[in-house]
Amino acid sequence: MKRILKAAILGATGLVGIEYARMLSEHPYIKPAYLAGKNSVGRPYGEIVRWQTVGQVPKEVRDMEVKPTDPKLMDDVDIIFSPLPQGAAGPVEEQFAKLGFPVISNSPDHRFDPDVPLLIPEVNPHTVSLIDEQKKRRDWKGFIVTTPLCTAQGAAIPLSPIYMNFKMNGAYITTIQSLSGAGYPGIPSLDIVDNILPLGDAYDAKTIKEVTRILGEVKRNIGEPSMQEVSLAATTHRIATIHGHYEVSYVTFKEDTEVSKVREVLDNFRGEPQDLKLPTAPEKPIITMNEDNRPQVYFDRWAGNPPGMSIVVGRLKQINNRTIRMVSLIHNTIRGAAGGGILSAELLKEKGYIE
Amino acid sequence: MKRILKAAILGATGLVGIEYARMLSEHPYIKPAYLAGKNSVGRPYGEIVRWQTVGQVPKEVRDMEVKPTDPKLMDDVDIIFSPLPQGAAGPVEEQFAKLGFPVISNSPDHRFDPDVPLLIPEVNPHTVSLIDEQKKRRDWKGFIVTTPLCTAQGAAIPLSPIYMNFKMNGAYITTIQSLSGAGYPGIPSLDIVDNILPLGDAYDAKTIKEVTRILGEVKRNIGEPSMQEVSLAATTHRIATIHGHYEVSYVTFKEDTEVSKVREVLDNFRGEPQDLKLPTAPEKPIITMNEDNRPQVYFDRWAGNPPGMSIVVGRLKQINNRTIRMVSLIHNTIRGAAGGGILSAELLKEKGYIE
Amino acid sequence: MKRILKAAILGATGLVGIEYARMLSEHPYIKPAYLAGKNSVGRPYGEIVRWQTVGQVPKEVRDMEVKPTDPKLMDDVDIIFSPLPQGAAGPVEEQFAKLGFPVISNSPDHRFDPDVPLLIPEVNPHTVSLIDEQKKRRDWKGFIVTTPLCTAQGAAIPLSPIYMNFKMNGAYITTIQSLSGAGYPGIPSLDIVDNILPLGDAYDAKTIKEVTRILGEVKRNIGEPSMQEVSLAATTHRIATIHGHYEVSYVTFKEDTEVSKVREVLDNFRGEPQDLKLPTAPEKPIITMNEDNRPQVYFDRWAGNPPGMSIVVGRLKQINNRTIRMVSLIHNTIRGAAGGGILSAELLKEKGYIE
Amino acid sequence: MKRILKAAILGATGLVGIEYARMLSEHPYIKPAYLAGKNSVGRPYGEIVRWQTVGQVPKEVRDMEVKPTDPKLMDDVDIIFSPLPQGAAGPVEEQFAKLGFPVISNSPDHRFDPDVPLLIPEVNPHTVSLIDEQKKRRDWKGFIVTTPLCTAQGAAIPLSPIYMNFKMNGAYITTIQSLSGAGYPGIPSLDIVDNILPLGDAYDAKTIKEVTRILGEVKRNIGEPSMQEVSLAATTHRIATIHGHYEVSYVTFKEDTEVSKVREVLDNFRGEPQDLKLPTAPEKPIITMNEDNRPQVYFDRWAGNPPGMSIVVGRLKQINNRTIRMVSLIHNTIRGAAGGGILSAELLKEKGYIE
């Protein structure tokens, strides 16, 4: 039997934090032991938290007091989950890593440090070896591992086996994303009722940048590979859905490629988490659907087991000999953040980086 | 001064019908003279109509009684606008055309008859000459002209000058469409709150079929050209916006093509309606925007003058040497239906098909 | 240990039917054994059902085939849950009751038969004795028990202990109800985006009629008591929330009444289901909240255990000496339908009406 | 012919500011001459403004530069409209009034100064005489007049003729308000999708406080009358409608009161603005509807002429001998703010307070 790991959730009251709290309350060997916040410090978690997810606040965390983000108070903590806002996250995470904590971050601040893994456990598990370099170079006892932008994961997870197995040329992506992806308070309601909000050039660009790096690593490379050979584009939007990022991709190839083969590859995709039977690994990281009106955000974002850990892919269609169309749906705060973070922790434990 | 033309609006209480009623109430020489319906027959228009548009029911039509769709009652009518539902429209339109009425239809029933124009006045005005063939072949005194599917127009209008001026290879389109495009009652509310509704293969296919025909006609061809050389794809959706279809297109070319040139061509696009100064012709059929968060459905669907008659194009971006990205927004019930119908009538009058 | 009861769910694919399927899949002694439908007959439940609730279709029912609503196929069924549409329900339910089945109906068709209980187990459990009269009078081996309109329950459950304990004079109710209350397809989306839909005189009236009868029975009466002494009014609306009916009540009294006393009575309210520790009985049928921005539909509709079985009451306030204000929130498809039905079955079993 | 008055709109880019800009662009004798803002200073109005209303930015204001809120730059301005945020408004308005400007404020800051009118031109026009006292007491050349909270107006306008004509005892109000009432950015989207947001005790209380004062003044009193004899209560909410506050009131009386008489009084209600034929006065300040599903926010908020200046009242019903039910709908940014402000200016001009 595994030793129980005590976890601190920084930003525990945030939209990602609540999924950590919910999932860890049921985890076999990682327990929520410390809930950190900012404005909600000193308040009972169950009273202060906006529980924008399924069910009710679990009894495991309901009566815990929200505490400050202070490593001195976390002596007995084994692992830090850090879904902190951009800007706030960076220095805090460094501080923890320096002190010896393993830090799993969902924030963008360290995602492009050359010695920090940008980890999707099924896709680029070999990049965890960057941790050794990171610790040495920075003379840290702990380390930082990051998970990618939710939007980038929604594209990168299905594109990875495609890129691995076929001569992919590019992907033209259009996203329709949910409100929870922007945190709370996030998007003003008057921007979204009877409207579509384009997320703009910067958001498009960071999506592409992350997908590019991840695809570059799929073929066992490490760091940020050049990937000049693949042409990616993204046009990103938010609408009034609560959870779930929906992404339409037209994928082009350098040679004739049959959609039935692509579907097969997606269906059969498995990674180390499945081989290792990690507790948070869904049986199938990618679930394909055949109905021509699926996936639908409301009905399919909770797909997989644990719920929300599988990406749903549908609308697969041969556009022409060298182009296929595919739609993917990711639960942004689960697979795209907290669930991905917990799965990363499980992988790191399995590989001996967390003890 | 032009003779006043008396118009009948079939389906006058529908989502397209109300835009006809609104726009014709202010038209310089076409007057709403007969409002036809089905379930609302016998009721005062202003009382029965669901006015799902701006302003209040105009006084010109408020007290008119809704009448049956019966040509015998329309002796003094000069022109028939027919936004009737698919299936119901076809036979009714034939009946009117046979009796000598000019019929402008927004319904799909006759769109692919080989002798019926599928008309966008700025794009394929020369196809009105099909009317001569139609009248001869069918031995009709009147005729039918159709306007394309709103979704197809949203893509075809900006793609037309692009196809005309550059060696276009294909377009990969993703649409995010409004509820009013489905008529009333249309989409159940439980399909759309916190959800995205994929419209499915059939809707994707008809969009492509219509865009293909229109592009084929851009270069002065008539009928349904083959267009094998261009690869089009569409993935269509509905969300909880009320009016306005938003479409993201990745357009590919056979040779290097600069986005700045494409923008110029879009900006300068004008057609016969502009040359002829038709009253419902917007100064610019296409308005381009530069802000990276525009167009937005709520703010830009009413663009142009008359409002809703211009397509707004934005997010123009060079993806790679041979690919550009473009977003277009069309007011589906105005430019995509009633406004397009009225502009068609104006063109037909100018060309002598309506007297 | 209790004998396992086999249940048929009529209308199993409907919005209430899915909650029966979900809750019975986890029930200690009532099992979903037969799923009946109409248009979906012959299809695997997990494929055809619109799962407009939490989680995914339970494995207990996922692969069951939807069957016709035919008693001949239900030989081994012990209990019928009938969330059928108004009109369709009535004759079907009679047919089953005549054949000896216990029928628990959520439909309105038999709610006002003088020998049919309109049952809220915590409120008027003594009315189950009407069953004896019903069976005798109709010479049936089985019987029908109904649950009240969801909207009526949202008001009647908290008003019952108030009426029981204080000299209540009347209640002026305004409801803001969810889409799922209208079934599927239900409300057209264009009626509800950027709008409030008044439900009209008939809906207001039936709400009042049911609340009146239930309050009349609170004081141990049976049948439809006159209740002339209490003045009730309701103004009912639907908005674009998915589940949860929210109701604001101004309650007036014949003598000075302190809100603190009212709160106490609500907090302490328990009924037979709690005494009998029925499996679907929430610990507290009414949960009161103190925050001045609660209850909120999104966060509080799942209150209680089983989730959705408690009514949440908040915004309690003394308006004047003889008037208090109260807000109640009911999960319409759970406490207001399927959950109420299952709790009723448990009570009937405990009282020997189901064996 | 009237002299043209030059108006400055403070907060011109806000949700109320845009209605001032729109309505004044068409006003016969008040012209928008100065558009003031804060963050948008220096930008062309048409570029920076979020035009969350009908139509497009009028050409009269489109190219005007947004300027600072600085009286020194407004030498030639005759009248100040001040829809500034609470807190920011107070000192700015005093500064302008001291310098001799007539200030019409929509903000709450001075609403309860004892010498400042809280003006609804049809309801308490006599309170403008407070201006004389105000100028004298404060030794100001200019003055401040305020318009009430939009929510308070939605109740107070129909209650005024009722209170004037019948022995009213109290009113129990439940509001369902729109997003625009909270300004921009206002309500976070995650608070409102699939939710109802209670506005809380403070909002309820200020609504009642303002309605109470206005009703107190209806019978020709001035200042803040005691009104102990009338019992008012409000329960206020926001939902995802864009414009339009919908309010359900149960009105109680000290003696038997017939709803038909109440309807008559509401229908016939006129005030000084109608007698004086002020340009922004709607023909009927209150429009009553009979259909049992009206008013509806989407369809009726633009009622009256100018659009949005009439309050729509419907669902009138006799609850018992001494209680009637009534629903009112007010366009919060028009009648409830900018339109009310312009109508106030017109009245003040007519009465010689503005020259």
Ligand SMILES: NC(=O)c1ccc[n+]([C@@H]2O[C@H](COP(=O)([O-])OP(=O)(O)OC[C@H]3O[C@@H](n4cnc5c(N)ncnc54)[C@H](OP(=O)(O)O)[C@@H]3O)[C@@H](O)[C@H]2O)c1
């Ligand atoms: N939302 C998503 O779908 C998603 C997906 C992938 C990655 N991410 C990333 O995850 C991070 C969190 O996102 P979110 O959506 O959960 O945000 P959020 O809802 O805004 O939550 C922010 C959390 O951080 C805490 N916090 C804020 N400032 C802090 C500071 N200076 N020091 C310590 N704690 C602070 C807040 O605590 P108090 O409430 O106590 O103030 C709150 O718990 C972001 O970096 C985001 O980019 C989000």
Ligand SMILES: NC(=O)c1ccc[n+]([C@@H]2O[C@H](COP(=O)([O-])OP(=O)(O)OC[C@H]3O[C@@H](n4cnc5c(N)ncnc54)[C@H](OP(=O)(O)O)[C@@H]3O)[C@@H](O)[C@H]2O)c1
């Ligand atoms: N909505 C769009 O954006 C759009 C865009 C382009 C084209 N179109 C096409 O325009 C047509 C109308 O669409 P819509 O959205 O306006 O539909 P809609 O809102 O459903 O209105 C249908 C209208 O047709 C009348 N009608 C229905 N059945 C009829 C029959 N058998 N005989 C005579 N009248 C009948 C109805 O009258 P009563 O109300 O009196 O029953 C109503 O006025 C469709 O063919 C659609 O494909 C629509």
Ligand SMILES: NC(=O)c1ccc[n+]([C@@H]2O[C@H](COP(=O)([O-])OP(=O)(O)OC[C@H]3O[C@@H](n4cnc5c(N)ncnc54)[C@H](OP(=O)(O)O)[C@@H]3O)[C@@H](O)[C@H]2O)c1
């Ligand atoms: N929704 C609520 O909140 C609520 C609350 C309290 C009470 N109720 C009552 O519960 C009942 C069901 O409501 P709902 O919202 O679940 O409705 P719904 O979503 O419209 O579902 C109706 C169900 O009934 C089946 N059905 C329809 N017509 C039938 C027929 N003639 N014979 C047999 N089966 C038929 C349908 O099967 P197929 O899908 O196979 O066609 C479907 O399973 C109604 O009487 C309603 O008044 C509802």
Ligand SMILES: NC(=O)c1ccc[n+]([C@@H]2O[C@H](COP(=O)([O-])OP(=O)(O)OC[C@H]3O[C@@H](n4cnc5c(N)ncnc54)[C@H](OP(=O)(O)O)[C@@H]3O)[C@@H](O)[C@H]2O)c1
């Ligand atoms: N919205 C309604 O329905 C309604 C109804 C009745 C009364 N009111 C009252 O009207 C006022 C305005 O409401 P709103 O909804 O229009 O608000 P809003 O949309 O938030 O607009 C605020 C406006 O004030 C400007 N502003 C903000 N801070 C300022 C400062 N310190 N100095 C100068 N200008 C400043 C802003 O300019 P920049 O954009 O340039 O920063 C913007 O133009 C509030 O007092 C509100 O209570 C509103």
